[in-house]
Amino acid sequence: MYLAHNIQVVAYDCDFNNPQLWRHYNSCVPGGVRTIKFNQWGFSEILKKDLSTLNPVVALMDLPSGVGEYFQDFVQDTKLASLGYRITMASVLGRSKDSIIQLKRLIETCGNQVDYVVVKNLYWGEEEAFIKYNESKTRQSALELGAIELKFMRIVDWVYEAIDAHDLTFTAAVTHETSNPTTKARLSTWIPQQESELIKVGNFLGFESAKPRDRNNFRKT
Template sequence: MAKNIYLIGGGKGGVGKSLVSMATVDFLLQRDEDLVLVDADTSNPDVWKTYKDTARTELLDLDNADGWIELINVADSNQESVIVINTAARNNKSVNAYGQILSNTLPELRRKLVTLWVINRQRDSLELLKEYMDAIPDTVVHVVRNGYFGEERKFELYNSSKRRALIEERGGLSLTFPDLADRVSDDIYSKRMNIALAAKELPLGNRAELCRWRAEVKSMLEQIGHE
């Protein structure tokens, strides 16, 4: 079995996909995984800009069939590498149109598609999640409640939803992504620093906060399993 494909989605902007993608890349690099980062947010490729000098990266437009075809070719030609995909805010429209191109090739790629679906506390996060699961049913979906928007208990719409029950019935997890102090996340974004570099070069107090956050991210992502 080849390495997993991790798709970080959310179907809209402002839920924190970029930071979850960076955290996932950082976690895998700490495990000495060989990886290829695919940033599909071509209009604002924060993740690509942050990791282009650290990891192998591809900037692909998944708004059209050509982008999905190239994604499959990247996955096929890098069988020993984990693929991490940071999706664009408009992702669901393209998934509905072209997602089956990827889904249909997973058996031949011998890869598992694992989705980390990042949500805030609004209802449309659940509606977009349903759309995504309908479009690509052959994926394990883990829902990531972004702690930036509040404690786990505050995600009442998701926590009490039938969608959560279905996610967990299918083997997915309901996870909570730890909040990172604004001054530290601002440094990462504004200075285009990857997380490992930030952990070495930021002021001591900032590094202490980042160390705490990385440890919590590690505990969260270790629950998924990365065979």
């Protein structure tokens, strides 16, 4: 979304065990995707320097799971630096209760100091897959803090595997030489559907004025 709408972004992949942001987007993001451990000494100083010198619209960080215990100091450091940025945490839910527990810990750590986006990954099913979350006190707490919920539309396994095998972005896979016509057609439908969902949280993620692309325009981009 940021690249498609020319929104200036700096990106950091902080998950050394699963560096998917770096793998798929390093060659696309101006300046590349930086790889750095979130909890290493000096990370907040590096980020604050980048924000003050580069002045991006968005700083995007792909974090490993379970970093909530380190996050409170980071939030305070960023706030005290008075850089004019507000932190949004996007928590992706799966079918198991572990993702709910991680969201609960994050809320307990950060409270109202950050904004929350809760993502229901529909790979695991529709609403019936998220009954535990829907009925939980954690959801109630998140909504009371102004959290916005959205859905990550399901992609069939073989389409995602084709993207993953060649380290492609979703958009690049639409025109890539290794993608077959069925893959291209499915993604041409899926991308604007997902973008329409993401726009619901545009004020939190930094693309308020963005619009989903028309599926017929992919061949032109």
